[in-house]
Amino acid sequence: MTEFAPRLFDSDEAVRHLGEGLLACSLRREEWTHEAHLAATLYLMTARPDIDVDARIGDLIRAFNESVGGVNDDHNGYHDTITHCFVAGVRRFLTEWQGGEGLAERVNALLVSPMGHRDWPLRFYSRELLFSVAARRGLVASDIVAPPGTSFSG
Structure with a gap:
């Protein structure tokens, strides 16, 4: 997979905007990036x-x-499967986080951690299974190893 440098956040308000915007369905389509998914998830879990x-x-x-x-x-x-895999990753990141309480600080650290990489779910799922219709429609068991802290294995 091609490695992309994550787009980092410059303020807690930018993270809050994504979390609350997801809830209100008020974001612009182009705001809904990989980084936004993770920022909104961390925001919802912590705030x-x-x-x-x-x-x-x-x-x-x-x-x-x-x-x-x-x-x-x-x-x-x-x-569904990618989303729940990343939710588990954000949760794991938060249990390991030793830094400050700022939203942007935590999200930026998440984005550069293994759990924030776009291909993180492929550590647990084969490409064929992860991109199957079954995995899109529902949470499927991992065919490699369960993501840490989950029971997503078959």
Whole structure:
């Protein structure tokens, strides 16, 4: 996979904007990047204890996708297994984090950590399984090894 340098955040407000924008479906489509997915997830986990991220993240992302004219089908839009793999990664990152409390500081550290890399789920899933319709539509068991802190293995 081609390695991309992550786009880092310059303020806590930029992270908060993504988290609250996801909830309100008020983001512009072009704002919804890989980095934004992770920033919004970390924000929801740390600043919005009223939201059960594991239970609601799929509905939140699907609703956002539809709000900007996207579709959630067998080939486009929301991908359940990738999303839940990254949710597990963000959770693991937060349990290991030894730095400060700033949102941007934590998100930027996450983005440069192994859990923030775009290809992190491929440590646990073969490409064939991860990009299958079954994995897009629902959480499938890992065919390599379960992501740390999960029971995603078969």
